[in-house]
Amino acid sequence: MKKNIAIIRGDGIGPEIMAQAVAVLDTVAEKYGHTFTYMDAPMGGEAIDRFGDPLPKSSLETCLASDSVLLSAVGGPKWDNMPKDLRPERGLLRLRAGLGLYANLRPARLFDELRDASPLKSSIIDKGVDFVVVRELIGGAYFGEHSTEKLDGEYYAKDIMGYSEHEIERIARVAFETARKRRKKVCSVDKANVLDSSKLWRKIVTKVAENYPDVILSHMYVDNCAMQIVRDPSQFDVIVTENLFGDILSDEASMITGSIGMIPSSSLGDGTRGLYEPIHGSAPDIAGTDSANPIGMILSAAMMLRYSFDMPEEADAVESAVNSILQEGFRTGDTMSEGKMRLGCIDTGMAICEKIK
Ligand code: IPM
Ligand code: MG
Helix, strand or coil: CEEEEEEECCCCCHHHHHHHHHHHHHHHHHHHCCEEEEEECCCCHHHHHHHCCCCCHHHHHHHHCCCEEEECCCCCHHHCCCCHHHCHHHHHHHHHHHCCCCEEEEEEECCHHHHHHCCCCHHHHCCCCEEEEEEECCCHHHCCCEEEEEECCEEEEEECCCCCHHHHHHHHHHHHHHHHCCCCEEEEEECCCCCHHHHHHHHHHHHHHCCCCCCEEEEEEHHHHHHHHHHCHHHCCEEEECHHHHHHHHHHHHHHHCCHHHCEEEEECCCCCEEEEECCCCCHHHCCCCCCCCHHHHHHHHHHHHHCCCCHHHHHHHHHHHHHHHHCCEECHHHCCCCCEECCHHHHHHHHHHHHC
């Protein structure tokens, strides 16, 4: 197969980990007889520096013309004091909206080899951690009306959190479909005891559930969910929630796995084109030191192979290569522990490529 992949090299450690993901994709292409063509689509800090815009029109067009988009991570202290529209995050939000990517899937899975890295007690993680947060990505407070005005002699700022039925319906469907391929449980998370948008959320999710009698639906308030994730994460299979709640809960979920550098994510809309990225940030403090963990980025590429390109065998090959090097005791700095062998970013990528061959 021939595939065009838009590449956002990103900021900080972004270009380093992306280079390893591309090396892995090239290895896959060679072994399985595919042709992958890469097209650069500058976004974030790099794009601000070069074009004065965190998402230049040409970059969005490149992504729209691609079969899928691979992103490392954007941002850094250099751009922290820029006005809102000129911040790297703006580029990411505009890209998500521009590509219509309303469903963000963030798996939280504990790697057996990295159990010691979890901050939770073994009595809790012994029951297993394997769930996925399905986060609505282009609605809610992120995309509602924002304003700051002077009112009665002081500033007043607001961000409207709103959801329409169709926005809730389509993300609910993604959650139920995802659950069907897993343990068939959906927990819908809201704040329906306080918020109107959550009341509508609960009503629509319940309605969509009628089409999925084989999936068990439960509801939970977001504050309780934050607690349950650390109290007993084994109770969750698929969590579906609105944008801002999902932003917060997915960080919490990744933390309990103890290996934020290893977790990939996918953002999808109605077609097969997706945006795949590791969930960690651009770690500017270690940029250029060859010590970043490229595994989250590489597993994001594997997710792209599986979900956008329908290449399950190729995705399996990448994922088992990652498992093999972990089993053999290789670690990057972030997951290093006694008795293990430490590898840099480049050597980790090379070790994974060797396994795939
Ligand atoms: C994330 C990030 C982004 C978000 C930021 C960088 C805008 O935290 O992908 O979770 O809030 O969605
Ligand atoms: Mg976040």
